[in-house]
Each structure stands twice: as structure tokens, then as C-alpha cells.
Amino acid sequence: MSDSGHAPVPEQQRPTPSGSAAVPDEGLQWRRVHPVTPFVRGWAIIVALLFVVTQQSFEGIPYGELVDDVAQVWWVFVLGILGVLAVVFGFAALSWRMTSFAVDDDAxxxxxxxxxxxxxxxxLDRLQAVDVRQPLLARLFGLAELTLExxxxxxxxVAIGFLRLDDATALRADLLARAAGVKARRSGPAPAVPDPADAADTSSAEPGAGRAAAAEPGSGDGRPDGQVPLVAVEAPENQVYEVPPARLLGSLVRLPAVWVSLILFVGLGVVVALxxxxxxxxxxxxxxLGVGTFLFNRFAGEFGFRxxxxxxxxxxxxxxxxxxxxxxxxxxxxxxxxxxGLWWRGKDWWRIKVNVAGYGVEGSEGTQSVLLxxxxxxxxxxxMWLVLPDLGTPDPAALVDEGLTGDARTDRSFTTSPRRALILDPLTWRRNGFAVTDRALLLxxxxxxxxxxxxPHERTQSLGxxxxxxxxxxxxxxxxxxxxPGPISPAVHHxxxxxxxxxxDAQAVRARTARAQQTPERWMETVAAVAAAAEPTDQSDRQMTDQPTGEPVAERSDAPAARPTSEGDA
Amino acid sequence: MTSFDLPVDPDPVEGITGPFDPPGIAWDRVSPRLTTARLVVLGLTLGLPILACAAVAVLVTPWVWLAAGFLAAILLWAVLLVPRQVRAIGYAERDDDLLIxxxxxxxxLVVVPYGRMQFVDVQAGPLDRKLGIAKVQLHTAAASTDAVIPGLPPVEAERLRDRLTARGEAKLAGL
Structure with missing residues (x-):
């Protein structure tokens, strides 16, 4: 830690610490994470070590003589603690020195x-999601960890952490901007279609690039860890919904786990009384304990959901x-x-999970894949409109209503199991069904x-x-x-x-056609229409339908224009 | 057991109809040597316990013949079943996807679009190599994709691998 204070700039330009020059470093600005990182990551180990040492030191002394001998023995005690601290500190410092990260336009x-x-x-063009995570201890230090999925x-x-919270959010904005292709345009080939919006777009991307160049020379100034002042601006956002704690509590109370354990508890109480x-x-x-942990994890994980x-x-x-x-x-x-669930019906409450590649399968209390x-x-x-702004059908609300609560007796667009399936699936055969729209498959x-x-058709991997x-x-x-891999395995039975x-047969063809037309991985290069989806009106749905031709132009000029407005705030 | 309507199929391959036989598809079969490979493995895993049971039956108590007979019945059933199972494995290369x-x-039935393929595995164990067969496995971003073609002649396996990767690259899109 001491050497980073006085000479941060040469520190950066020096090649990799020891013997790991597998990749040429040209053009890469390696940065360090926050020095407290090893302690935030390994606090449990450190506490355990200290505990063991203290325990050992005390157990060496017979209790009766403790008071008499304390004057002679406390040296050993203090030395032991100091020794452990030195080892831990040395290890932490080394692991901190050996950890560094860098970001360029592609990776x-x-x-x-x-x-x-x-x-x-x-x-970065394979980026699936970016999480900024703050465990409790990191929050006390004002630190955060950035995870690229x-x-x-x-x-x-790729977990980069820990960083100061504003550095982490700035890095996230930078990563997202690069992944969106905002910077890539600087060196990349010119966009295929020369239209007026494009000109506006490049010009609005240029200041960002210019500022990137301007920021580089002064990157080492005053920052202890050689952290570069970050360039990209956080894209503006509109809050769409939040979950009040009362509703979250109410939903947890209605879970079957709670009722089953309550009934068990009452039943056992009667038995005990008898x-x-x-x-x-x-x-x-x-x-x-199990139910309590589950409920608490879910409450704590989903608290203040926005x-x-x-x-x-x-x-x-x-x-x-x-x-x-x-x-x-x-x-x-x-x-x-x-x-x-059964007991959410009275309130007509729904829970939404999503599959995002990279989040993977998680435990029952996992909250990473929860959308609502x-x-x-x-x-x-x-x-749902956030994820799928356009369902590809004239009346999406009616279709989804049918999917949520309809069954074979009320169906208009769903194809359900035949009556023959009754004996295989007496309970759900009327509900089993699918519907196809231009953009997605509903099961x-x-x-x-x-x-x-x-x-969505273009997200189909394979069919069985x-x-x-x-x-x-x-x-x-x-x-x-x-x-x-994720919490959802889409299937429809019988x-x-x-x-x-x-x-x-048809789904294979639909998936292929949808893939051919899908938006590129660098989403800013053609379309950033999500903001328009904040208001799920039929109007916006209709706009999105002929997306490949007309719509991106309007959206493109709109989205980067929105970026500079937040620069003032940042 | 009769309810499984096995006897209805005159030939296990020709008998597969309905949704598992899309019209206009010419299915490629896997090598019959796969039958040998599977039977050898079966013979070892079931034959050795049968011999052990027989030995115990002769030396200790004749009751163990029951266990030996039970295992032998399973073996016999498997011997009858395996050739049909192998004949039922088929794959077809369409223009844009592979059917297994x-x-x-x-x-x-699995339909794997070429553009969705992340990588292709070709595997052959010692017995497979001896018999001259190999296994080709396709991986997509979905872990649940169960696309394995066992029992391909090595030349065919290599041809398929190259062809699949070539097509996959040509059509590769994001996730």
C-alpha cells in the first residue's frame, strides 16, 4: 500500500507484476481494486484466525495463575496477535497487488x-448482465463489487472488486457504453446506412470519445490506486415500478411454506399440551430454522425492489x-x-422470473433472476413489456390474460391438450397449452x-x-x-x-427467421427502444412492429441525446 | 406390459411414426457396431455379477440362484432390446438444423439449429476405438440440450464434426 501512494503513474506503466506477460499490455490501462478488498472478502477468515490465536494463547495458561503471570505472558499474547496480523496483512497486500483489471473497447x-x-x-459484445453488489461489510466501507456476466x-x-461505489457505477456505465458499441464506432467501420440520425449519433458519441482521450493523460493524478477517472455517463433511467415492503411481507405470509409450518406447529402444540x-x-x-432462513433470505434479498x-x-x-x-x-x-401460487389469487399477485445467460441456476432463495x-x-x-416490448400480436393484453388465467373452456388463441390427456394429467390438462405470436412462443x-x-423466438436454443x-x-x-441455464425450463406437456x-417444425423455422432479423449484440448501434416501452400502450407496441426499417432511426437519435443531459448531474 | 404396445411396431425403425417421423426426412442410421459395444458393456456389468451369484449358489446356498436368474433375465431382455434401440437412433441434416x-x-426428438451450436465434441473410448465407432455431441448455450449421436464410424464422425462446425460458424449469432 505504501508504494502506491507516492508514484502511481510509473506504477501503472510498469509491465505486469511477475511473470504473467501472456498478453501484450499495449493500450491497456491496468487499474487496481480498492486496498480494503482482501479484508472485505476474507473478514470471516481473519476473525476466525484471531479467535483461534486468542484461544490458544489463553489455553496455554492455567487459569489460577493467570493474574500473576499476566505481566510476563502478555508479551507472547501480543506477539502472537501481531504475528498473525502481519501474515494476514502481508497476504492481503500481496493479493491486492496481484489483482488488477483493465477495460478496452472489446473486452x-x-x-x-x-x-x-x-x-x-x-x-464485451458477449456481455449478458452487469451487477453491482454491496455486501453488508462493503457497504460500511462504501465499496461495491462489479460482476460482468x-x-x-x-x-x-468476471468479478471486479471491490471499488468505491461511485467508481463502480462509473465503471459500469463505461462498460455498458462500450458493450453497446458507443465507442466502437470511433475506430470501427462507418455504419451501413448514412442517414441524418447517424450524423447526430456520431457527433454525440464523439464528445465521449474526446473526453476519454482528454482524461487519459491526467489519469494518475491524485488517485491513490491509479484509478482512472471514468468517462462514460450513466444512461438516464425511468423508474417503472417498486415493491413496497408491506406487499412483500404479505406475499411471503401467503406462501404455502408458512401455512404448512404453521399448521404443523399448531398440531404439535396440541400434542405437547396433551x-x-x-x-x-x-x-x-x-x-x-429452515423455513425461517428461507423467508428471511427472500425478504432481505427482495427488500426495496425497484x-x-x-x-x-x-x-x-x-x-x-x-x-x-x-x-x-x-x-x-x-x-x-x-x-x-394458490394463495396469491385473491390479490391477483404474480411473480416474474427470467432466464439470463450467465446468471445460471441458483438456489431457492436466489434473487438474481427475479424480475418482479x-x-x-x-x-x-x-x-413483461420491459423485456418484450412487442409481443407480435394486435391485442397482447388479452393474449396474456388468457395465458395467465384462461383454460381450454375460454380459449381463443391457445392450443391445449386434447381431452384424451385427462387420464394422464387430470388436474392441469385444460391449462396445458401454447400460443404463438410473431415474436414469441407462450407456454x-x-x-x-x-x-x-x-x-422470444430468437432466443430459442434448441427444441425437443x-x-x-x-x-x-x-x-x-x-x-x-x-x-x-436458469430457473425456467420452458415446456408444455401432453x-x-x-x-x-x-x-x-414451425418453431424451428420461426426461430431461424427471428434470429436472422434480431438486433445485434451491440444494441446502441441500431436500436435503444427500451425507454419507449416504459409506457406499455398499444401505440408503442405498434411502433415496434416494423422495427428493422423505420423505428431505429428515431430511437437512435433519441437515446444518445439523452446521455449528455445526465452529464450535468454526474 | 402389453399396454406398452411394443408388438404393434413391426419394425422398430419403420414403426416410428407420428410426430417423430416428420415427412420428407431421410434418416441416417448409426453403425450396427454400436450394438456390439453396448452388449459388451452390458455383458460385463451384468455377466460378472451373474457369475459371482452362481459361484455363491454352488458353494454356499442354492437360494442365490434366484438372484442369478433374475440378473440373467434382465440380461436376456437387454440383449433383445439393445439392437432395436440402436436401430431406432437416427439423425438427419437439414439445411438449417440437425435432427436427432x-x-x-x-x-x-431434438432439433438443434446450426446457428445455436457452441461447440462439438467427438469422443471414443478404448472399446469404441477397437470397434471403430465414435460419439458426436453437440452443445448449445442450453445445458438441457441433449444432442448426442453415438456409434458413428470415425470418418463419418469427423465429417459430421467439420460440417457442423462449418455451418455453425456460418450461421453463428449471439445468444
Missing amino acids: AHLRKGILFRQQRHAR VAGGSDSA TRNVGLLFSLLPAV AAVSPDGIRLRHGLLETRSQTIPPGRVQAIELSQ PVGPRQEALTA RGGRLTRRLTVV LQQGPWQRRRGVASFTVHST LDAPDAARLI | RKGILFRQ
Whole structure:
């Protein structure tokens, strides 16, 4: 830490610390994370070590002589603690020195590790989501960790941290701007279509680039860690909805887990009262602890949930102790599922989860893949329009209503299981069904817990069809859409076999056509229309339909123009 | 057991109809040597316990013949089933996607678009190499994609791998 204070600039230009020159460093500005990082990451280990040392030192002394000997022994005690501190500190300092990151137009780079060096490059055009996470301890220090999710299976994320909170948000803005292709235009080939909006666009991107150049010479000034003042501006955002704590509590109380454990508890109370055997109560302890942990994690994770839209995608903020601020760029949501448990029906509350490549599968209390923890139907629809501004049908609201609560008796657009499937699936056969629009496939299922899954055509990975012996006798088959790993596995069971055959055939074609027309990974280069989706009116839906031709022009000139306005605030 | 309507299919391959036989698709079959490979593995995993049971039956108590007979029945059933299963595996290269079909009792059809392919695995164990077959596995960004073609002759496996990767690159899009 001491050497970074006096000479930050040569420190930066010096090549990599030791023997990790696998990649040429030209043009890369390596930056350090905040020096407190090792302590925030390893506080539990440090506390445990201190505890062990203290314990050991005291146990060496017979208690009776403690008072007499304390004058002689406290040296050893203090030395032990100091020794451990020195080792921990040395290790922390070394690991801090060995961790550095850099960002260029195409990728984010991270180097870490003391003995086993690791270099990681994440391509920004493959960026799936950016999270800024603040665990409790990091919040006390005002620090945050930035996680870049790229779709590379489990543990493929690049975690840069910890940084000061404003540095982290600035870095996020920078990353998103680069991933959106705002800077790439500077050196890249000219856009294909020369239109007036383009001219406006490049000119509005130019100041950012110019400021980037201007910022570079002075990058070392006054900053202790060699952190470069960041350039890009946070894209403006509009809050769309938030979940008040009362509603969140109400939704948790209505979960079946709560009722089942309550009934168990009351039942056991009666038994205890009858038999006067209090010991029985302890048998419930693990269950109570389990349910309690689940509920608390969900409450703490989803507390203060707010969602906003910006040209850079959907912004989600939530958390009571550990806060998390997620940004999911446009087109990164692979599948979306609305669900409603039995006891949420009275309030017409819905919960929305999404599949985002890179977030992967998480535990039951995972809150990363939640788009809306709980909300009335109108809010759920709004949340859905955030992800899918255009459902590709003239009357999206009616279609979604049918998907949420309809069944075979009221269907107009859904194709459901035939009556033959009754014996295979007596409860949900009327609900099992699918509907296809120009842009997405809707799969419906669940009778007690209603579910509606929506997969945009261009996000289909592969398709599957399964049929067991009983299904064959009944002439039905199950249809699956394979999506990236996540909480949702889209499927619809027991479709009429010819329907299923037609669906898998047509869906393959639809997915292909949709992929051919999809927006590029660098979303700013053609379209940033999400902001328009904040108001889910039919009007905006209609505008989006002929998106490849007319719409991007208007949106493009609009979105970057919005960026400079927030520069004043930043 | 009769309800599984197995006997209805005169030929396990020709008998697969309905949604698992889209019209106008010419299915490629895998090598019959896959049958040998699977039978060898089965023979080892079931044959050794049968021998062990027989030995115990002769030396200790004749009751263990029951267990040996039970295992032998499973082996016999498997020996009858495996050739049909192997014949039921088929794949077809369409212009834009690959179709893989398998199973007689539990049928499965997977459609993998070339543009969705992330990488292709070709694997062959010692027995496979001895018999001259290999396994080709396609991976997409979805972990649930179960697209495996076992029992391909190595030349065909390589041709398929090259062709799939070439097509995948040509059509590669984002996630």
C-alpha cells in the first residue's frame, strides 16, 4: 500500500507484476481494486484466525495463575496477535497487488492470484448482465463489487472488486457504453446506412470519445490506486415500478411454506399440551430454522425492489443487508415466466422470473433472476413489456390474460391438450397449452400454481419432443424449448401429437427467421427502444412492429441525446 | 406390459411414426457396431455379477440362484432390446438444423439449429476405438440440450464434426 501512494503513474506503466506477460499490455490501462478488498472478502477468515490465536494463547495458561503471570505472558499474547496480523496483512497486500483489471473497447480484462495466476478476458459484445453488489461489510466501507456476466457456464463471471461505489457505477456505465458499441464506432467501420440520425449519433458519441482521450493523460493524478477517472455517463433511467415492503411481507405470509409450518406447529402444540412432553417441540427446530432462513433470505434479498428502464437495459435494485443493482441489456433475457401460487389469487399477485445467460441456476432463495418479486397483474404486465416490448400480436393484453388465467373452456388463441390427456394429467390438462405470436412462443401450464412462460423466438436454443408409452397410447406428446441455464425450463406437456409435430417444425423455422432479423449484440448501434416501452400502450407496441426499417432511426437519435443531459448531474 | 404396445411396431425403425417421423426426412442410421459395444458393456456389468451369484449358489446356498436368474433375465431382455434401440437412433441434416431421434418406448426428438451450436465434441473410448465407432455431441448455450449421436464410424464422425462446425460458424449469432 505504501508504494502506491507516492508514484502511481510509473506504477501503472510498469509491465505486469511477475511473470504473467501472456498478453501484450499495449493500450491497456491496468487499474487496481480498492486496498480494503482482501479484508472485505476474507473478514470471516481473519476473525476466525484471531479467535483461534486468542484461544490458544489463553489455553496455554492455567487459569489460577493467570493474574500473576499476566505481566510476563502478555508479551507472547501480543506477539502472537501481531504475528498473525502481519501474515494476514502481508497476504492481503500481496493479493491486492496481484489483482488488477483493465477495460478496452472489446473486452474487460482481469488478473488475479498469487501462486496460481489467472487472466480472464470477457468479450464485451458477449456481455449478458452487469451487477453491482454491496455486501453488508462493503457497504460500511462504501465499496461495491462489479460482476460482468458472460454466458460461459458456471463461474464464468468476471468479478471486479471491490471499488468505491461511485467508481463502480462509473465503471459500469463505461462498460455498458462500450458493450453497446458507443465507442466502437470511433475506430470501427462507418455504419451501413448514412442517414441524418447517424450524423447526430456520431457527433454525440464523439464528445465521449474526446473526453476519454482528454482524461487519459491526467489519469494518475491524485488517485491513490491509479484509478482512472471514468468517462462514460450513466444512461438516464425511468423508474417503472417498486415493491413496497408491506406487499412483500404479505406475499411471503401467503406462501404455502408458512401455512404448512404453521399448521404443523399448531398440531404439535396440541400434542405437547396433551402429553406434556415439551421435548417434542425441539423436533420442529430444524424445520422452523429452515423455513425461517428461507423467508428471511427472500425478504432481505427482495427488500426495496425497484425496476427502471434505461437505454442500457433493465435496471433492478434490491436488497436489505446486501444490496444488488443489476443491469440487463436489451435482448439478454432468454425466457420469462409469470407464476401465481394458490394463495396469491385473491390479490391477483404474480411473480416474474427470467432466464439470463450467465446468471445460471441458483438456489431457492436466489434473487438474481427475479424480475418482479410480487406485484398485481397490471404491474406484472408492465414488467413483461420491459423485456418484450412487442409481443407480435394486435391485442397482447388479452393474449396474456388468457395465458395467465384462461383454460381450454375460454380459449381463443391457445392450443391445449386434447381431452384424451385427462387420464394422464387430470388436474392441469385444460391449462396445458401454447400460443404463438410473431415474436414469441407462450407456454401455459399449472392449475394450482399457474404459470405462463414466454420465449422470444430468437432466443430459442434448441427444441425437443418426448413421448412415453402411455402418452403414445393417448396420442399426445410433450414439447420442450431448451433455454440457457436458469430457473425456467420452458415446456408444455401432453399436446395432441399432430399439434406437437406441427409446433416443433414451425418453431424451428420461426426461430431461424427471428434470429436472422434480431438486433445485434451491440444494441446502441441500431436500436435503444427500451425507454419507449416504459409506457406499455398499444401505440408503442405498434411502433415496434416494423422495427428493422423505420423505428431505429428515431430511437437512435433519441437515446444518445439523452446521455449528455445526465452529464450535468454526474 | 402389453399396454406398452411394443408388438404393434413391426419394425422398430419403420414403426416410428407420428410426430417423430416428420415427412420428407431421410434418416441416417448409426453403425450396427454400436450394438456390439453396448452388449459388451452390458455383458460385463451384468455377466460378472451373474457369475459371482452362481459361484455363491454352488458353494454356499442354492437360494442365490434366484438372484442369478433374475440378473440373467434382465440380461436376456437387454440383449433383445439393445439392437432395436440402436436401430431406432437416427439423425438427419437439414439445411438449417440437425435432427436427432432416439428411443422406442420413450421417444425423443431434438432439433438443434446450426446457428445455436457452441461447440462439438467427438469422443471414443478404448472399446469404441477397437470397434471403430465414435460419439458426436453437440452443445448449445442450453445445458438441457441433449444432442448426442453415438456409434458413428470415425470418418463419418469427423465429417459430421467439420460440417457442423462449418455451418455453425456460418450461421453463428449471439445468444
